[in-house]
Amino acid sequence: xxxxxPMVILTIFILSVFIGFEVVSKVSTTLHTPLMSGANAIHGIxxxxxxxxxxxxxxxxxxxxxxxxxxxATINMVGGFVVxxxxxxxxxxxxxxx
Amino acid sequence: MNSNLYALLGLGVAVSFIMxxxxxxxxxxxxRGNLIGAFGATVATVIVFFDPAIENGHNTLLIIAAIxxxxxxxxxxxRKIQMTQMPQLVAxxxxxxxxxxxxxxxxxxxxxxxxxxxxEVLATVFxxxxxxxxxxxxxxTFLKLQELMTTRPVVFPGGRFVIAAxxxxxxxxxxxxxxxxxxxxxxxxxxxxxxxxILFVLPVGGADVPIVISLLNAFTGLTVAASGYVxxxxxxxxxxxxxxxxxxxxxxxxxxxxxxxxxxxxxxxFTAKPQAATEAGEARPVKSGSPDDVAILLxxxxxxxxxxxxxxxxxxxxxxxxxxxxxxxxxxVEVAYGIxxxxxxMPGHMNVLLAEASVPYEQLVEMEEINPTFPQTDVVLVVGAxxxxxxxxxxxxxxxxxxxxxxxxxxxxxxxxLKRSMRPGFAGIENDLLYDAKTTLLFGDAKDSxxxxxxxxxxx
Numbered sequence: 338x339x340x341x342x343p344m345v346i347l348t349i350f351i352l353s354v355f356i357g358f359e360v361v362s363k364v365s366t367t368l369h370t371p372l373m374s375g376a377n378a379i380h381g382i383x384x385x386x387x388x389x390x391x392x393x394x395x396x397x398x399x400x401x402x403x404x405x406x407x408x409x410a411t412i413n414m415v416g417g418f419v420v421x422x423x424x425x426x427x428x429x430x431x432x433x434x435x
Numbered sequence: 436m437n438s439n440l441y442a443l444l445g446l447g448v449a450v451s452f453i454m455x456x457x458x459x460x461x462x463x464x465x466x467r468g469n470l471i472g473a474f475g476a477t478v479a480t481v482i483v484f485f486d487p488a489i490e491n492g493h494n495t496l497l498i499i500a501a502i503x504x505x506x507x508x509x510x511x512x513x514r515k516i517q518m519t520q521m522p523q524l525v526a527x528x529x530x531x532x533x534x535x536x537x538x539x540x541x542x543x544x545x546x547x548x549x550x551x552x553x554x555e556v557l558a559t560v561f562x563x564x565x566x567x568x569x570x571x572x573x574x575x576t577f578l579k580l581q582e583l584m585t586t587r588p589v590v591f592p593g594g595r596f597v598i599a600a601x602x603x604x605x606x607x608x609x610x611x612x613x614x615x616x617x618x619x620x621x622x623x624x625x626x627x628x629x630x631x632x633i634l635f636v637l638p639v640g641g642a643d644v645p646i647v648i649s650l651l652n653a654f655t656g657l658t659v660a661a662s663g664y665v666x667x668x669x670x671x672x673x674x675x676x677x678x679x680x681x682x683x684x685x686x687x688x689x690x691x692x693x694x695x696x697x698x699x700x701x702x703x704x705f706t707a708k709p710q711a712a713t714e715a716g717e718a719r720p721v722k723s724g725s726p727d728d729v730a731i732l733l734x735x736x737x738x739x740x741x742x743x744x745x746x747x748x749x750x751x752x753x754x755x756x757x758x759x760x761x762x763x764x765x766x767x768v769e770v771a772y773g774i775x776x777x778x779x780x781m782p783g784h785m786n787v788l789l790a791e792a793s794v795p796y797e798q799l800v801e802m803e804e805i806n807p808t809f810p811q812t813d814v815v816l817v818v819g820a821x822x823x824x825x826x827x828x829x830x831x832x833x834x835x836x837x838x839x840x841x842x843x844x845x846x847x848x849x850x851x852x853l854k855r856s857m858r859p860g861f862a863g864i865e866n867d868l869l870y871d872a873k874t875t876l877l878f879g880d881a882k883d884s885x886x887x888x889x890x891x892x893x894x895x
Contacts, residue, residue, distance in 0.1 A: 340667060341667055341669075343554065346664060346672065349669060349672055349673060349676075350660065350672060350676055353660075353672065353673045353676035353677055353680065354676055354679075354680045355680075356453055356677060356680070357456070357676060357677040357678070357679065357680025357681040357682075357684070358680050358681070358684055360453060360456040360457045360460065360677075360681060361456060361459075361460050361681040361684050361685055362684065363460055363461075364459075364460040364461075364685070364688070365460075365461075365462070366688075366692050366776045366782050366783060366801070367462065367782075367783045367786045368459065368460060368461070368462060368465060368783060369685065369688065369689055369692070369781065369782035369783045370521075370522070370525075370781045370782060370783040370784055370787065371459060371465055371469070371783065371787075372456070372459045372460060372465075372681075372685060373525065373648070373649050373652055373682070373685055373781075374521075374525045375455060375456070375459045375468070375469050375472060376456065376459075376652060376656070376677075376678045376681055376682055376685070377525055377528055377529050377532065377652050377655075377678075378469075378472065378473070378476070378528070379452050379455065379456070379472055379476070379656075379674055379677065379678050380529075380532050380536075380652070380655050380656045380659045380674065380675060380678045381476065381528075381532055382448075382452075382476055382479060382659065382670065382671060382674045382675075383532060383535050383536045383539060383658075383659045383662060383671070383675075384476075384479075384480055384502075384535070385479050385480065385483045385668065385670065385671060386536075386539045386659070386662045386663070386666050386668065386671055387535055387538070387539050388480070388483050388484070388498055389483060389486065389488075389489065389666055389668070390539050390542040390543050390546065390666070391494050391497070391498050391501075391542075392484075392489050392492035392493065392494055392495065392498065393489060393490075393492060393546060394494060394542060394546065395546060396545070398545070399542050399545050399546060400494060400497070402538050402541060402542045403494075403538070403539070403542045404494070404497055404498070404501045405538055406534075406535040406538035406539050406542065407498055407501040407502060407505065407535075408501045408502075408504055408505045408508075409505070409531040409532070409534050409535035409538070410505070410531075410532065410535035410539075411501070411502045411504075411505025411506060411509060412505045412508050412509035412512075412528065412531050413509075413528050413529070413531050413532035413535060414476055414480075414509075414532075415505065415506050415509040415510055415513075416508075416509030416510065416512055416513040416524070416528050417513075417525075417528045417532075418469060418472065418473040418476065419509070419510055419513035419514060420513035420516065420521060420524055420525065420528070421459075421469045422466065422469055422470070422473075423513065423514070423518075423521075424518075424521065424787050425465050425466040425469060426466070427518075427787045427788075427790040427791045
């Protein structure tokens with residue numbers, strides 16, 4: 338497989354940093370906890386990486402570690418989104434009327 | 436799957452994450468934002484099985500079983516958790532994410548063997564180091580919040596040198612991995628990093644733990660981005676960086692809301708001066724009252740402000756406090772809730788808890804708005820809160836909460852504390868306001884006390 342150009346990666350990285358700064362710049366204190374929890378769920382996307390390495394694992398050791406990573410990443414991602422949704426459920430019906 | 440189609444879908448997922456974070460920043464769109472993120476994550480998980488980069492992929496059934504197992508563990512945990520215990524669950528989820536990132540990096544490193552480029556080794560070292568710190572650090576924050584261990588800063592003699600030595604060891608080992616390669620140094624690095632994660636969180640005081648969770652959350656995001664570099668996945672790079680960047684901003688905002696500098700949070704325990712005055716607490720007289728006394732005070736007030744704290748949440752007294760507020764409103768008393776930004780365990784935690792009890796949103800008043808109204812307030816009812824109304828934050832330099840903005844309940848006519856005991860709050864600091872002449876204490880479980888006050892009020 339051809340590898341990605343490091344300059345392209347750097348560009349993607351830097352632009353993502355600025356988007357990350359920008360999207361949360363106006364968050365109200367009330368939403369700090371759900372936002373943290375939501376961001377927490379998003380880094381559960383490491384599941385994709387865990388699946389990739391598990392699918393190409395060669396030795397038993399690699400497979401074991403990779404499968405463990407899949408389990409942990411799934412807990413992070415699925416649990417993260419569910420708990421965030423539960424928090425936000427509490428806010429329903431009064432959204433932004435302040 | 437066609438590689439262009441795959442890349443396009445991956446781009447869609449990345450955009451969904453941006454929209455998710457954007458949505459989560461405003462109350463109106465928060466829930467929808469979270470669902471968009473969840474949808475994107477699901478799409479990403481499905482299409483990765485068709486990733487054209489996988490050559491002779493195997494273990495598919497095992498992977499699906501592992502995902503199913505993760506869902507079986509994660510969903511009930513998230514569904515059943517009490518809202519009061521939610522911060523530690525978030526910490527735990529963050530920790531396992533960091534652990535997963537470290538494992539992914541280790542496996543990919545084993546897999547690449549000698550073909551790994553310098554950049555890949557560097558990214559691997561970073562992921563293993565930071566991912567392990569995030570994992571063990573999160574476990575300690577979980578133990579602290581669950582009160583399975585002391586919530587006070589744990590400082591031992593020479594602690595800062597041990598921590599510095601561990602960090603130096605971890606960084607040195609990183610150099611070793613980069614210079615010589617091989618599995619052993621990488622595992623040593625993982626071990627040292629785990630140890631560093633523990634040592635780094637131990638000295639943090641209970642009240643500051645949320646800031647640390649947020650920081651570790653940002654760390655985990657960056658490890659995901661670094662794994663993305665090693666695995667050549669644009670999606671992981673974008674998603675991880677988004678979380679890393681937004682998490683950093685969020686951590687700073689949280690620290691600001693608590694009036695703390697990030698540096699002070701992490702290293703405050705090493706620089707704080709020991710307090711001598713706080714030990715004298717036991718012998719000082721306090722004025723404790725009966726539920727009837729409290730009811731009378733409330734009944735003849737013009738304006739009452741309720742300050743809810745974590746004790747209210749623990750006693751599950753949200754509904755009773757609302758009953759009391761409704762009763763007072765019927766009697767023509769003006770009622771408002773004064774919400775400290777960090778009431779509960781995390782910023783915004785109390786809003787979630789009161790929303791659960793369907794307290795009208797208009798009655799929840801934030802600190803900056805309620806503080807100027809305290810001099811016109813006859814009675815402040817503090818339910819299970821302590822640190823957020825502790826004047827020591829203003830008057831005692833060097834105490835762990837010094838500089839934290841507080842609710843100025845001391846300027847109101849009367850202050851009533853509903854407390855279980857004289858035990859200090861989460862931060863472990865004595866509260867002078869408890870001994871003030873205008874303060875009345877009503878001891879007992881917050882819910883019991885409130886129920887008694889409600890019935891006493893009905894009889895007046």
